[in-house]
Amino acid sequence: MYNKKLFVFDGSRNIPVVIRNYKENDFSDLLRVQQESFPPPFPPELWWNKEQIYNHVTLFPEGALCIEVDGKIAGSMTGLLIDFDPKHPEHTWEEITDNGYIRNHEPDGNTLYVVDISVSPSYRKLGLGKWLMFSMYDVVIHKGLERLLGGGRMPGYHKKANEMKSEQYLDFVIKGELYDPVITFLLRCGRTPLRVVKNYLEDEESCNFATLMEWKNPFI
Template sequence: MYILNEGKPELLAIRSYGTADFDGMIDVQRKSFPPPYSEELLWSKEQLSRHVAAFPQGALCAEAGGRLVGSVTGLIVNMEDYHGSHSWETIADNGYIGNHNPKGDTLYVIDVCVIPAYRKAGVGKWLMQSMYETVVHLGLKRLLGGGRMPGYAAKADIATPEQYLEKVIAGEWKDPVITFLLKCGRMPIGVERNYLDDEQSLNNAALMEWRNPFLERS
């Protein structure tokens, strides 16, 4: 497809990532999540290898100008197995997705990132759209994931995480990640505390879903 990057059409390819892409994938992560984001949370080659082996349909990258500029990674889970609350480490098996369950009903996104130079070109939205198509293709119930709340730390003295999310949804406050997910069609369904070691979010995340509109409803 073509995207408009700074007003100029540029060819973008979204595809599965493989072994040859691992160095590029790690570079995308490093550029997308600079400090104070923890270096320990960036993908390792061993984790990426597990993604490709366990669930290649959920391991996608975006390529433009001969280099990787973004990626999204997910796994299938049955949320009933997690008893209503979870952390990123639990749901992602610390990034190794050993808990991928092909018989589950939910595609859980554990990471989506785009390098700064391409964030206004719609790359992230196309990556998310590709995951929605995976949900439909596999006949799953929904897509789910925890969204960082990097603007929350600045408001923590006057609002709980839940109140902060409400303010963002109401348009009174802006949050780069939550606003992006809303633009992608994701619906907030709650807040997970102690979700991820994230100084900017004070470890909170907004749990946001997209439901498969093609499933028959009882």
């Protein structure tokens, strides 16, 4: 099972953190992080429930990671394995993740698919999300998978939707001419865009669009 200890920095202050697999008894903390990370207008019904967390830790525990700061869970990241065909990339979050229940997890899949990543806002200046992402890259390498893949929300797009198409918005973000809280973060984590997917998730801020982004295993 995964267990990583490292330091993050708040200015010149070193802060020890632990990244580990979360367990069913972490439910209340994981729910708190979800609620803090995804306030309205994000749909509350998309927050985790106990059955989903139980499936995460029983069907694919290697893909259930959390990060602790001073013993308190400050963020989490969840994935499942799928058999991805780049020639047929269209999908929705609900169908690819079984609506977060991951009962469609494929133990022999070639791709680790990101179900969710969240960090409580009060901890975001510490770079915890990037460390969670890097840790999931470790899982990709350890299991000899082809890639990490996931759909990135585009929460800044609703501000520009009347001016440009979603693909144009993505191009501006890639060039650094626009900032998107999620897509820019994923780019900084080493993820590369494959394409924009429409009707990916019911998400008012993203106008239901998402950018499918991958990280390829450099050893394959």
